[in-house]
Amino acid sequence: MSDAIESPCILVCSIDMATGLCHGCGRTRDEIGAWTLMSADDRRAIMDGLPARLDTIEKKPRRETRRQRLARLRMEGGD
Numbered sequence: 001m002s003d004a005i006e007s008p009c010i011l012v013c014s015i016d017m018a019t020g021l022c023h024g025c026g027r028t029r030d031e032i033g034a035w036t037l038m039s040a041d042d043r044r045a046i047m048d049g050l051p052a053r054l055d056t057i058e059k060k061p062r063r064e065t066r067r068q069r070l071a072r073l074r075m076e077g078g079d
Contacts, residue, residue: 005043006044007025007035008026008027008047008050010024011024012024012025016058021054021056023057026049026051026053026057027046027050031046
């Protein structure tokens, strides 16, 4: 039996101010903070509802990374 705690975290940690939900996983701050203290059944119940929660969040456009910006500038410059 594994002692690993299943988590919906995808390392996109940003809270939507309108809903209070994380843009990445759909959990609230309280749920994120208490995640390791919850029972497996409680975590599973929350995870089952996350897809519907994520549908309620207005998606933020992805920020351009430095690597992407440099590649874009190279393409625009003809290099």
